[in-house]
Amino acid sequence: MARGSKNPFARTRDDHALETAADYAELILRLTETEGEARAVRIAQILGVSPVTVSKTVQRLQRDGLLVAKPYRSLFLTPEGEALAIKFREKHAVVVEFLIRLGVPSVVAETDAEGIEHHVSELTLEAFRKFIGAGRPHQVDVAGRAKG
Amino acid sequence: MARGSKNPFARTRDDHALETAADYAELILRLTETEGEARAVRIAQILGVSPVTVSKTVQRLQRDGLLVAKPYRSLFLTPEGEALAIKFREKHAVVVEFLIRLGVPSVVAETDAEGIEHHVSELTLEAFRKFIGAGRPHQVDVAGRAKG
DNA sequence: CCACTTGTTTAGCATGAGCTAAGTTTACCA
DNA sequence: TGGTAAACTTAGCTCATGCTAAACAAGTGG
Numbered sequence: 001m002a003r004g005s006k007n008p009f010a011r012t013r014d015d016h017a018l019e020t021a022a023d024y025a026e027l028i029l030r031l032t033e034t035e036g037e038a039r040a041v042r043i044a045q046i047l048g049v050s051p052v053t054v055s056k057t058v059q060r061l062q063r064d065g066l067l068v069a070k071p072y073r074s075l076f077l078t079p080e081g082e083a084l085a086i087k088f089r090e091k092h093a094v095v096v097e098f099l100i101r102l103g104v105p106s107v108v109a110e111t112d113a114e115g116i117e118h119h120v121s122e123l124t125l126e127a128f129r130k131f132i133g134a135g136r137p138h139q140v141d142v143a144g145r146a147k148g
Numbered sequence: 149m150a151r152g153s154k155n156p157f158a159r160t161r162d163d164h165a166l167e168t169a170a171d172y173a174e175l176i177l178r179l180t181e182t183e184g185e186a187r188a189v190r191i192a193q194i195l196g197v198s199p200v201t202v203s204k205t206v207q208r209l210q211r212d213g214l215l216v217a218k219p220y221r222s223l224f225l226t227p228e229g230e231a232l233a234i235k236f237r238e239k240h241a242v243v244v245e246f247l248i249r250l251g252v253p254s255v256v257a258e259t260d261a262e263g264i265e266h267h268v269s270e271l272t273l274e275a276f277r278k279f280i281g282a283g284r285p286h287q288v289d290v291a292g293r294a295k296g
Numbered sequence: 297c298c299a300c301t302t303g304t305t306t307a308g309c310a311t312g313a314g315c316t317a318a319g320t321t322t323a324c325c326a
Numbered sequence: 327t328g329g330t331a332a333a334c335t336t337a338g339c340t341c342a343t344g345c346t347a348a349a350c351a352a353g354t355g356g
Contacts, residue, residue: 016164016343017312023157041333047157053314055335060312072321072334102275114157115267124260127250164313165342189303201344203305208342220304220351 019118020057021066023047025085026092028067028075037074091117091125098128101135167266168205169214171195173233174240176215176223185222239265239273246276249283 027046031038040058044051058075061067066081077085095117099109120128175194179186188206192199206223209215214229225233243265247257268276 020313039333049313050315051334052316052336057313059335099272099275102272102279104272104275108269108271112267112269112272116264119260119263119267121256121260123256124247124250124252127247127252131250168342187303188305197343198345199304200306200346205343207305 015118017060021061021064022084022088022118024057024061025066025077025081026088028077029082029085029089032077038076039074043075088117091120094125094128094132095120097132101132163266165208169209169212170232170236170266172205172209173214173225173229174236176225177230177233177237180225186224187222191223236265239268242273242276242280243268245280249280 024043027043028038031042035042040051040054044054047054058067058069061081062069065078066084067078068076092113095113096106096109099112100106104112172191175191176186179190183190188199188202192202195202206215206217209229210217213226214232215226216224240261243261244254244257247260248254252260
């Protein structure tokens with residue numbers, strides 16, 4: 001125990017759990033907005049895993065207080081889950097926009113951002129924002145897309 | 149199987165395995181250079197995990213052909229392992245340098261790079277290199293490319 | 297040359313994340 | 327209404343990554 005904190009390595013299972021949580025939360029929020037509800041089968045399709053995996057993961061996230069799921073029904077984020085979703089959506093949007101500004105093709109930017117967003121500190125994110133802002137003014141809308 | 153490929157999510161256990169492999173390979177190379185040999189106990193200290201974890205991971209990496217380990221002796225990378233180490237060392241150097249150029253404090257850059265380096269595609273890395281090169285001529289450490 | 301310290305491995309456990317197969321529930325339509 | 331298809335859950339397995347406790351090697355100093 002008392003692992004990490006000082007060393008730059010030290011990624012633990014907890015980190016992975018947080019990544020998963022953030023991905024699910026983001027996705028549930030998105031599906032709720034775009035499809036009216038978040039169903040496990042859609043999550044499975046989008047994440048490319050089996051519905052079984054989604055079911056079990058959802059149970060863990062419910063245990064951890066990020067969402068509420070009545071059996072055989074659609075999924076709902078708790079306030080905590082929604083906060084997480086919004087936080088990562090914003091991170092995601094910043095990273096994507098940043099990469100695009102750098103000249104990375106948008107499809108690649110999207111893919112890379114998915115991995116990177118879980119590893120950028122607040123300071124680095126701030127540097128990204130500054131870089132974006134330096135180009136031209138911009139805004140990020142509710143769905144996390146940049147307009148400008 | 150046949151998961152992902154097209155979708156931007158889809159990080160599997162294999163991805164994590166690769167990250168671990170790359171981290172160990174990088175570290176073993178570094179320790180070999182700086183301390184004359186790579187011992188499990190040092191890896192454990194640096195990564196912030198128990199020696200037991202290192203022992204088991206080393207066995208997996210040996211099984212996967214990345215290193216050779218005789219019981220109770222120090223660790224040696226195979227050519228494949230060394231290639232991986234060098235590849236990620238270079239990625240790491242580029243990411244760190246890039247973040248520093250962006251204005252991220254070097255300690256934070258180092259930490260964030262550790263996570264980011266496993267998620268940047270070749271295209272994004274190329275964009276990073278271009279950005280670095282655009283500033284002023286420069287040089288990158290030991291095995292790192294790009295002298296300008 | 298033997299004991300002790302240090303390093304490594306084994307045994308055994310947990311948890312996350314993945315799977316297939318099989319069983320339940322819901323929903324919808326004839 | 328009742329049957330079926332789709333969605334979901336349960337059971338039971340795998341593997342990677344972590345741990346502690348305990349056993350076992352290696353190296354060092356008396």
